Amino acid sequence: MALRSANINVMVSAANKAARGLVRDFGEVEQLQVSVKGPSDFVSTADMRAEKVIKAELKKARPDWGFLMEESGVDEGRDPRHRWIVDPLDGTTNFLHGIPHFAISIALEKAGEIVAGVVMNPITDELYWAEKGQGAFMNDRRLRVSSRRAIEQSLFATGIPFRGRPGHQPFLRELSRVMAVSAGIRRMGVASLDLAFTAAGRFEGYWESGLHPWDVAGGVILVREAGGFVTEMDGGPNPVHGGSILAANQHMHAALREVLKTGADAA
Numbered sequence: 584m585a586l587r588s589a590n591i592n593v594m595v596s597a598a599n600k601a602a603r604g605l606v607r608d609f610g611e612v613e614q615l616q617v618s619v620k621g622p623s624d625f626v627s628t629a630d631m632r633a634e635k636v637i638k639a640e641l642k643k644a645r646p647d648w649g650f651l652m653e654e655s656g657v658d659e660g661r662d663p664r665h666r667w668i669v670d671p672l673d674g675t676t677n678f679l680h681g682i683p684h685f686a687i688s689i690a691l692e693k694a695g696e697i698v699a700g701v702v703m704n705p706i707t708d709e710l711y712w713a714e715k716g717q718g719a720f721m722n723d724r725r726l727r728v729s730s731r732r733a734i735e736q737s738l739f740a741t742g743i744p745f746r747g748r749p750g751h752q753p754f755l756r757e758l759s760r761v762m763a764v765s766a767g768i769r770r771m772g773v774a775s776l777d778l779a780f781t782a783a784g785r786f787e788g789y790w791e792s793g794l795h796p797w798d799v800a801g802g803v804i805l806v807r808e809a810g811g812f813v814t815e816m817d818g819g820p821n822p823v824h825g826g827s828i829l830a831a832n833q834h835m836h837a838a839l840r841e842v843l844k845t846g847a848d849a850a
């Protein structure tokens with residue numbers, strides 16, 4: 584049985600509380616799909632409500648610590664060394680379309696380093712968590728990244744930029760390079776779960792650009808504690824704040840980076 588620290592318990596109970604609201608709201612969204620106005624206002628209310636619940640729970644347990652949250656931004660706190668980085672609903676587009684693949688992501692940053700992470704899919708009840716030096720887990724099962732070494736057998740996840748986001752042409756080049764050499768590519772729509780699935784060995788790797796700290800902070804430590812490597816896409820050391828991410832098992836990290844950068848374009 585994996586032993587959860589006090590901080591992990593605080594994060595899990597905040598996520599659990601918000602999860603109950605999101606599950607209820609997700610049920611409503613499925614009904615609202617057919618209405619004329621559509622469910623998007625409703626979803627942003629659900630999102631804000633989840634963030635408020637998480638903030639209140641974390642603040643109650645650790646009153647001095649700061650926050651970086653997707654909806655409400657930065658709250659410095661009295662203790663400058665600790666802050667929570669939170670995405671209350673990662674995978675909004677899936678949620679909005681009634682697709683049961685979304686997550687709550689909570690990370691703890693201490694003196695600029697992510698030291699704990701929790702990513703929870705409230706629909707499947709998969710709770711991913713990790714703490715620096717203690718390993719990564721799904722519920723109570725220890726996670727290890729995949730051991731596949733051959734790129735032709737490797738499955739990768741990515742994110743596709745959409746309307747209003749930059750980088751459409753560079754992404755198409757990346758896609759054409761990776762699809763020419765790999766066993767497949769998935770666009771699941773939830774950055775934090777793409778990282779969790781990489782930690783669980785379901786994907787050999789994951790890359791994406793145009794991300795925010797709250798999309799990846801909770802997942803980065805999952806991959807590292809499961810034995811994988813995580814950098815920016817150019818190999819830079821700061822995938823949480825650097826805006827791009829490349830996460831993979833130890834064999835595929837360099838290989839994927841090389842393909843993304845210089846691989847021959849497919850015919």
Ligand code: IPD
Pocket residue numbers: 670672673674675676742743771772773774775791793794798
């Ligand atoms: C999004 C998801 C998605 C990624 C987008 C993110 P949101 O987060 O993580 O997988 O491709 O770039 O913005 O908006 O659903 O919290």
Ligand code: CA
Pocket residue numbers: 670672673674774797798
């Ligand atoms: Ca997100």
Ligand code: CA
Pocket residue numbers: 653670671672673674675
């Ligand atoms: Ca979000």
